[in-house]
Amino acid sequence: MRTVLITGANKGLGFETAKQLAQAGNFVYLGSRDIINGQSAAGKLKAAGITNVAAIHIDVTDINSIRKAKAELENSVGALDLLINNAGISGEQPQYIAEYSMEAIRALFETNYFGAVQTTQVMLPLLRKSSAPSIINVSSEIGSLTMQTSAERPPNWSNFSTYGATKTALNGFTVMLANELRGEHITVNSVTPGYTATDLNQFKGFKTVEEGAKAIVQLAMLEDRSITGRFFKDGGEIPW
């Protein structure tokens, strides 16, 4: 049974991914910045007969909470097979990067970029103890520079400029880290769920969480260890 840690798994895509990966036989830790919400989410799964789950407190912007979570995992399971950096915020819109407040820009980067980086740094020693370790960064097509510079780019994407830049940075992290960890056989990939109805977008997304989580679950279940430093969507790849 593989051990999986998902940040921001108390609701939305993280919760649905946790559910599907637990149903597929993995033991899933549901990271939550509010442990009560995490326990309630784990309780819902257990009530549905999915018992191979546990809640764990992680605020990705708080290094001490990440270190405590790492110590907890070290004591309970000793190793981590898969880390899914899913926790994210969208920020208020519109968020034109030319005029959005620096405080708001920093807050978005703190969660969406630095949160993933510091969670990964702290969890790496546990991943190194796995025989097949992987890291998945939950990104967005809005972070794709190819799509942002294409003629088909939806004009309303400018409303999410700062969020997009955090996801571009996250994609950069994926590629750099994949290159650094290739020799250790730790795979690192980005994935976009697509526009999914969750709290993040006031449930305006076109996809259900079941549909959105599909891309993340497909990547999480991939057995080919040669796949690293790539950017996936449901059923295929997406250009950087």
Ligand code: NAP
């Ligand atoms: P969501 O329902 O709002 O869930 C976001 C999760 O992240 C929540 O569990 C939230 O916890 C958690 N979170 C926020 N800040 C955190 C922090 N500092 N530490 C730990 N957890 C934190 O949104 P979602 O749509 O499922 O988003 C999941 C991921 O998918 C995000 O990275 C998002 O950017 C990405 N994504 C979503 C879409 C979409 O259309 N929905 C599209 C592309 C990519 P609380 O409950 O405590 O707020």
